[in-house]
Each structure stands twice: as C-alpha cells, then as structure tokens.
Amino acid sequence: MDFKDKNILITGASSGIGKQTAIEFAKLGANIILIARRKEKLDEVEKELKKFNILTLVCPCDVSDKTQVKEMSKTVLEKFGSVDVLVNNAGFAIYGYVKDLSVDEIESQMKTNYFGMMYCIKNFLPSMLEKKSGHIVNVASVAASFGLPGIASYCASKFAMLGFSEGLKHELNGTGIGITVVSPIMVRTEFFDHPSFEKMPKYSPTSLSSKTVAKAILKAANSPRLEIIVPNLVRGAVWFKHTFPYFINPILGKSFKKQLDSIK
C-alpha cells in the first residue's frame, strides 16, 4: 500500500509509540486520525503534523468504553468515509504480584489492551470488508509470548491480542484485508511512568526508541505476516521458548521473580 492520502487511525496517539507512528505515516502523506483520552496531548501532536500538509482529526476516546468507541467510529467514518490502516496501539500495564493487584486493576488492563482493540476492529472492519481493502496493525509485546511474574495480567491481555489476531487472520484470508501484530521488547516511552513501576529501573540498555517501533508498524501495515517481533533477533528467543519450554521458562521466570521480589 502506498500511504499517500490513505486514512490511518492510531489509538494511543497522544504519546510514545502511537505519537511517533503518526509522525512517520504523516511524513509519507497519509491522513491521520488521532485517538486517546487526553485531548490536550492529541492537540499538540496534531499541531506537529500540520507541517506535512495532510488531513488530521483529533478524536478523544477511551477505547475501553464500547459506547465511546462506537461514537468515535461514527465521527471518523462520517468525516473520512473509510479507514485504510487501523493501528490498535493504546495500552498500559500495572506492575505487581497478582495477589496484590485488585480485580479492577487486572480487569482494566484487559479492558484497554484487549477489549479496546476488539471494539475498534468491530467498528471499522465492516467498512474495510465493503471496500475489500485495509490493514489492521495490533501493537502487542514480547509479553504476548512469555508469561512473566509482575506483569501476568498485562501478559494475559497481549496473549489474548495475539490469539485473536491469529484467528481473525485466517477468517480474513481472501478478503483483501490484512492483520499483523507488532511485538516489541522494552521501549523508552511514558509506559513506565505508571506509579506501579516507580521502583523499577526505567529502561534497560537494550530498550528501543519509539521511532524503531513506529517504523516496524509502517512495515507491518504492508506485511502478509502475522507477527513482527522487534528487534528481529528476539524471534529466536520466542522459537526457543516454544521448542524448549522446560529449559527457558524457569530461567526467565526466576530472573523476573528475583526483580519483583527485590522491589515489591
């Protein structure tokens, strides 16, 4: 797909990966629909996009609320007619032992990270199917492949995202619509500003820039693949986990548990 004049909708566009993805698509002449809860932040991103001479729309929306997503999709489709690329990127994590997290805290991660994605797909897929074109990019994480202590409920939401995407990909075969999951390792964004991460070292030396992940999202929007892991070499670790689970799982589990025990 040539992105010029295409309509790209990005959830979680007020910061981090989503904001950078908006900039990268805008550089290629795409129209950008910016979705998140904080309107003032979305307005700032929209201001930054003005120099690219494209159409933009700021649409504040809490993706975990299906009524808001329905309203938002109505507004978007009235203004743009269709969405060519839907980037489901809104997401967050709460760090801590499952025994210490409240049911609401666990549910809230599923509601935004998984149900938010599903609500957006349910509202935009019909127009894509009618047009027989489009691509859905779901931003998951390597946490979609490894169940880790401290972020068990976050992992569950990303496993769910990957499973849903795999099933839907088979359903969409032959329709002209693609779906690809982008799964990065740690990225330097506001993600770790959540108070539950307070005592964690903010970033590891290997953590990625938003730009690296944004570039992978652009690649994903034109890819026939189910999942793009960023960086690519981490695909080896996922293969290793599935092939030798009894070897890698205890090592990873022990090291993440040690970190959790030391700061909680």
Ligand SMILES: NC(=O)c1ccc[n+]([C@@H]2O[C@H](COP(=O)([O-])OP(=O)(O)OC[C@H]3O[C@@H](n4cnc5c(N)ncnc54)[C@H](OP(=O)(O)O)[C@@H]3O)[C@@H](O)[C@H]2O)c1
């Ligand atoms: N940073 C990492 O290490 C990392 C690694 C792998 C995957 N990811 C994934 O990458 C995605 C983007 O995260 P990021 O790293 O860029 O973090 P970020 O800077 O904190 O961005 C998260 C975005 O999601 C939006 N958001 C959160 N809850 C929302 C809701 N209920 N409705 C609408 N928007 C909502 C936030 O905007 P508002 O607060 O304005 O709503 C913000 O724009 C997430 O899905 C995350 O799971 C991150």
